[in-house]
Each structure stands twice: as structure tokens, then as C-alpha cells.
Amino acid sequence: MVQYPDNFAHDNLPPKHLQPDYIFGHTGFEFPDDLNCVYRLLDQHIAQGNGQRIAIRTFDQNWTFRDLFEKANQIAHVLVDNMGLVPGNRVLIRSANNPMMVACWFAVIKAGGVVVATMPLLREKELTTMCDCAEISHALCDYRLEDEMRQVKSPFLKQVMTFDGEAKSTQSLEAAMASKPKSFDNFGSTAETICLIGFTSGTTGLPKMTSHFHRDILLICEAFPKYSLQPMPDDVFTGSPPLGFTFGLGGLVLFPFYYGASTFLIEKPTPELLLQAIQDFKITICFTAPTAWRVITTKVKDYDISSLRKCVSAGETLPLKVWQDWYDATGLKIIDGIGSTEILHIFISSHEGNMKPGATGLPVYGYEAKIIGPDGNELPANEPGRLAVRGITGCKYLARPEKQQEYVENGWNITGDIFRKDEDGYFWFVARGDDMIISSGYNIGATEVESVLLLHPDVAECAVVGMPDEERGMLVCAHIVLKDMAKASDDFSKEIQDWFKENAAPYKYPRIIKFTETLPKTETGKIQRFKLKQSQS
Structure with a gap:
């Protein structure tokens, strides 16, 4: 492990005996010990001569991989030269889904920082809590979301810089970038260097900080997308989840870039805008939540979605009625999946060849799962119980050993969901643990x-x-x-x-x-x- 000048994140990792067991015994999950995940996701496209390929589209912008690479490098210089970032510092990013947010995400990791990406709807109180918990020292913020950011009163937050997309302000990130080199030597991290902190959306008490290594970022790209999506360089991804939500980060940035594909970002993705994007920009893979799929189904007849080949649903369980209505309307099968911020992305899902409508699916490549009772013993088929998962990624709460012991039992991640497993090994969602109603x-x-x-x-x-x-x-x-x-x-x-x-x-x-x-x-x-x-x- 690299010793950072700021070693807060690594110093607060749970001890090894409280972490889950990891399983790497599958082809495709081997990565070198010296690893900065940005090279594989972004820099490699330039090295291989594919810089001219489109990386990010919006309704009014196209960024090539070279555009993204150069802007990320310039932002990394601003972070180090102008903002005084040292490796290990936590950097909060506050923005809707747009190209500059993605450039900032890569820049922070290039410079050796730890990304804390947030959702636009968070307010001053929530942002302050995050800054206090993670001892966040720097923030990069879309100027349209600046008001709440400026109200944060955390003793740890030293610098906030805004971006506006066009360098309208002499104080903007873009203005600072203008004089910076378009090349940058990535920080020499290791496979087990923390590069991402994701906050859970807890409803009571302090939110939990989930930490993820450089290796974790790449591992999930070898799991769910290869199992369920079979991405190709000509694919165009889109969806509604914010990039501050790991479902969105994987589906809209990590997966497309890992496979050399492009992403289409929508800042306020209504069902109508998703359908418009699919029609006008020939989207092939779409990620959104069950509630959106329900609405999209009622409007799809007015759009040409013939380019769409994969539909992914997560965030909450997909009702069979929503699946069936979409299939009847389009002939496409929605791929349901369950993931968690702790495990980083989807670990149980299906693909068109093994799908049982109504079931969440089978453990994806790289994971295994079982249903356990209160005593930790595995339950027989079709008996509801707690879902336990282990595999290539797992829960690593920072500075919360009591919560770590709740989530990890005997080396397994206990997700808090109630499932049952049928005779064929398929997992069926029953309820969140706290949504089980016991009546009479x-x-x-x-x-x-x-x-x-x-x-x-x-x-x-x-x-x-x-x-x-x-x-x-x-x-x-x-x-x-x-x-x-x-x-x-x-x-x-x-x-x-x-x-x-x-x-x-x-x-x-x-x-x-x-x-x-x-x-x-x-x-x-x-x-x-x-x-x-x-x-x-």
C-alpha cells in the first residue's frame, strides 16, 4: 500500500479480520499491483490511437477520448498547482451528469486524490456532514449548484472551485485550466489504493462511507457488463442514475469506457428525454430505475427505439408487471439486477439467455450468494431469509467498525435484503429487511x-x-x-x-x-x- 501524505482513508479502513472474504479465482480478474485505474479507462485509448473516437455525447456537445483526456490532465494540474492537493486528499464533486463532471472525476484520481461524487439534490446540511465525516479538503462544483456548496461550514473544507463549461468567469476551473499542460503523469497508486468513497443513503444517524480500491473499479467492469451486456466499442450507453450513485457511475462511465464505447449524458433525464436520446442518438444500452421503465413504457410507441439492444433496471426491485408491459410493447427484456454501494455494483442479475421473468437472477460472474437464517446457516430452497454475498468486491466501511461487523458476517456481505432461492438457484426478491411486515x-x-x-x-x-x-x-x-x-x-x-x-x-x-x-x-x-x-x- 502506498503511504499517502494524507493517509486518512487508509488509516480508517476496517481491519482485515472484519473485511469480507474475496474470491478472485476466475479468468479476467488479474490486475497488476501497480495500478491507476484511469490509465485503463481513459489513457489507454489515447495510447492505442483511438483518441478521435467519441467518449461523451450530450444533446449539444461531443467530446472525444482525447478531449476528455486533455481536460482531465489540465484539471489535475489545477488541483495540484493551484489548489494544493496532495495524494490522499478527499475531493468532493458536485454536479449533474455532464462532461465536466466526468473530467473532474478522472482528474482527481490522476492526481492521487480520493473522489467523493455527490448528487445534485443534496443540501448544505448533507454536504457538511459528508465533508466532516470524510474530512474533505477540496471541492469542484458546477456553478449552478454553487449556493449550497458555499454554505458548507466544515473545518476541513479549504478550497472550492466552480466550473461553468465555458470559462465565463476568471475564477472558474476552466479559466485556471487554460494555461495548463495537456499531459499529466498519473499518481503511482497501487491496486489496493483507495480512489473512491461512496456515501450510503442512510435514513438515520451518520451516513456510512464505503471505500473502493483502484482494483475494485476495474473488477466490476469484468463482472456484470461482461455477463449481462456484452459491450462493444460501437455501443452508446445512457441512463438516468446520477454519477454520484455507483449504479450510475458504472453504467454511464466505467462500463462504456472500459470497453471503448461512448456514453450519452443527460443532466435532467426525464422519460421523454431518455426516449428522445435513444431515438436521435441511436442509444444501444439504457440504465434506469423501475419507476422510469414504467413511465417509458406508456410513451415508447411515439419514438423509434430500434437501436436499443439492452435495458437495465436496478435501484429497487423490478415488478413483473413492469417487465411484462415493456416486453409486450417492445420485444426487449429488461435485465433486473441488485447491487449495493458497499459492493460497488450489480452482483445478482441475468441475461437474455437465462432470464426468469420476476426473478432478480443468478450471481453474476465473480460472485456467489446464499440465503441464511438468523443463525447464519443456509436455508432450504424457497425459504425467505437474509441475502449473503461474496466475491471480487466487498464492504469496507471507513471509521465504522460497529457497522462493518453488522454488514460482514463470517466473511460474507449481508446486504439487508430478504430473498429466497428457488430449486434452480434463481434469487427472488422478497423485501428489504426493514420492509418486511409481520402481521398476525x-x-x-x-x-x-x-x-x-x-x-x-x-x-x-x-x-x-x-x-x-x-x-x-x-x-x-x-x-x-x-x-x-x-x-x-x-x-x-x-x-x-x-x-x-x-x-x-x-x-x-x-x-x-x-x-x-x-x-x-x-x-x-x-x-x-x-x-x-x-x-x-
Whole structure:
């Protein structure tokens, strides 16, 4: 391990005995001990004479790999020469998905820094918490998001520089870049040097910092994309997840660049803009959340999506109804997957050749999984239990040994999800551990109830949570968005409940139905069930 001038990240790694077991015994997962991941993702394209190929497209810009390479090098010079970055410093990046954010991401790692990429919707309080927890010293921020960044009052944050895309300000990052060389000698990191910190989206207490090595960044490029996507240099990737979310980072930057393909970035990716991009720029691979796939399905008939060959869903479980409706409309099969910030990307999924509609899938190349009970023993087929995973990447919380021991048991990563494994080895999502509703002794998965409700012809969206009840322990409570909200009434609630009992086990039916105009969601489209729970307390 390289000793940084600033060794905060490595000093706060969990001890080896608290880390998960790693499994590397597969072809393709061998990387040298001296490793800076940026060379393989970006610099190598220049070295191989492919600098003229398009790396990033937007609705109004095209950047070649050489453009990206040179701008990343200039930013790295600014970080070191102007901002005083030393290897090991943590650098926060605050931006929507755009080419400059990607250039900043590569620049930080080139210079030996540790990237902390964030989502645009975060506010001063959340940003301050991140700066305090990770002792972040530098920030690169899109000028349109500067206000919240300037309000951060952390004793660790020393320098903030903004970028505007056009060097309109003499104080901008672009203005500082203008005089810098377009070449840069990458920091001499090792395979086990930390280059990325991802914060989990915890709803209580301090967020957890997940750390990832240079090797981890490249390992995931050999796993899910090779297993499920089979990327080619002519592919064009797009999607909705922010690059501050590891689902988005992998799908929109790491995977395309690893395979010499290009990415299409959209700062505010509505379903309509995703469809427009697929049609106009011949997108071949699209990453988004189940809620977006549901909306896109209703609009797809108005667009030409004939270029699209792979559709990926993650962030939350994909309801069978959403999968079936998209397949019926397009003939394309959505690839569902489960990943985590701790493990970096998707570790259970499928491809067109082995897909079971409704199942999340099988462990992807490089991982293995099992279902365990409270005692840690593996459970028989079809019995719901805790999902345990291990493989090429795993959880390494910084400075949180108590949380590390919760996530890692006997060398396995315990994701907090309840799954079952069928006789064929396929994994089926049941619930998040904290979304399991125990009512009158029955274990009821919130998403099981949601999947049934979504089959009702009048239901547009729904989210199910447990409501405390003295008699039954918990009641199943469904928050429902109707296609026609004028139908919302007590009588219609009763009609939906009766319909549910005819289509699923009666003990699972929602005893409480609340009609609502919208459901609370994260920036990535994931339903925020904790807000619904809080509204009931």
C-alpha cells in the first residue's frame, strides 16, 4: 500500500479480520499491483490511437477520448498547482451528469486524490456532514449548484472551485485550466489504493462511507457488463442514475469506457428525454430505475427505439408487471439486477439467455450468494431469509467498525435484503429487511403486495409499508397513485381490497389504503418508503 501524505482513508479502513472474504479465482480478474485505474479507462485509448473516437455525447456537445483526456490532465494540474492537493486528499464533486463532471472525476484520481461524487439534490446540511465525516479538503462544483456548496461550514473544507463549461468567469476551473499542460503523469497508486468513497443513503444517524480500491473499479467492469451486456466499442450507453450513485457511475462511465464505447449524458433525464436520446442518438444500452421503465413504457410507441439492444433496471426491485408491459410493447427484456454501494455494483442479475421473468437472477460472474437464517446457516430452497454475498468486491466501511461487523458476517456481505432461492438457484426478491411486515404472525414482503397491486388496471404507482397496530402487530398499508384520481374513495378502496383477495393470498391484502397524488422518491427514482413510515407515526 502506498503511504499517502494524507493517509486518512487508509488509516480508517476496517481491519482485515472484519473485511469480507474475496474470491478472485476466475479468468479476467488479474490486475497488476501497480495500478491507476484511469490509465485503463481513459489513457489507454489515447495510447492505442483511438483518441478521435467519441467518449461523451450530450444533446449539444461531443467530446472525444482525447478531449476528455486533455481536460482531465489540465484539471489535475489545477488541483495540484493551484489548489494544493496532495495524494490522499478527499475531493468532493458536485454536479449533474455532464462532461465536466466526468473530467473532474478522472482528474482527481490522476492526481492521487480520493473522489467523493455527490448528487445534485443534496443540501448544505448533507454536504457538511459528508465533508466532516470524510474530512474533505477540496471541492469542484458546477456553478449552478454553487449556493449550497458555499454554505458548507466544515473545518476541513479549504478550497472550492466552480466550473461553468465555458470559462465565463476568471475564477472558474476552466479559466485556471487554460494555461495548463495537456499531459499529466498519473499518481503511482497501487491496486489496493483507495480512489473512491461512496456515501450510503442512510435514513438515520451518520451516513456510512464505503471505500473502493483502484482494483475494485476495474473488477466490476469484468463482472456484470461482461455477463449481462456484452459491450462493444460501437455501443452508446445512457441512463438516468446520477454519477454520484455507483449504479450510475458504472453504467454511464466505467462500463462504456472500459470497453471503448461512448456514453450519452443527460443532466435532467426525464422519460421523454431518455426516449428522445435513444431515438436521435441511436442509444444501444439504457440504465434506469423501475419507476422510469414504467413511465417509458406508456410513451415508447411515439419514438423509434430500434437501436436499443439492452435495458437495465436496478435501484429497487423490478415488478413483473413492469417487465411484462415493456416486453409486450417492445420485444426487449429488461435485465433486473441488485447491487449495493458497499459492493460497488450489480452482483445478482441475468441475461437474455437465462432470464426468469420476476426473478432478480443468478450471481453474476465473480460472485456467489446464499440465503441464511438468523443463525447464519443456509436455508432450504424457497425459504425467505437474509441475502449473503461474496466475491471480487466487498464492504469496507471507513471509521465504522460497529457497522462493518453488522454488514460482514463470517466473511460474507449481508446486504439487508430478504430473498429466497428457488430449486434452480434463481434469487427472488422478497423485501428489504426493514420492509418486511409481520402481521398476525405472517411475514409479508412489502414489494410482494406492491407487485400484485400494480396488476390492477386502475393503479399507476404504489408503495406499501407497515403501520403499527396493537392487535396484529402491524397492518399492511398501501399508498396508491391512481391513473384517474377522481376514482379515489372509500368504496373504491374496498373494491381494490376485494380484488386483491381474489388475486393473491388474502392475508397479504392491504387493510389500509391511502390514495395520493405522488409518492416521495429519491433523485434516482427510488421510492422513499421511510418518509411514508414517518408520515404514519
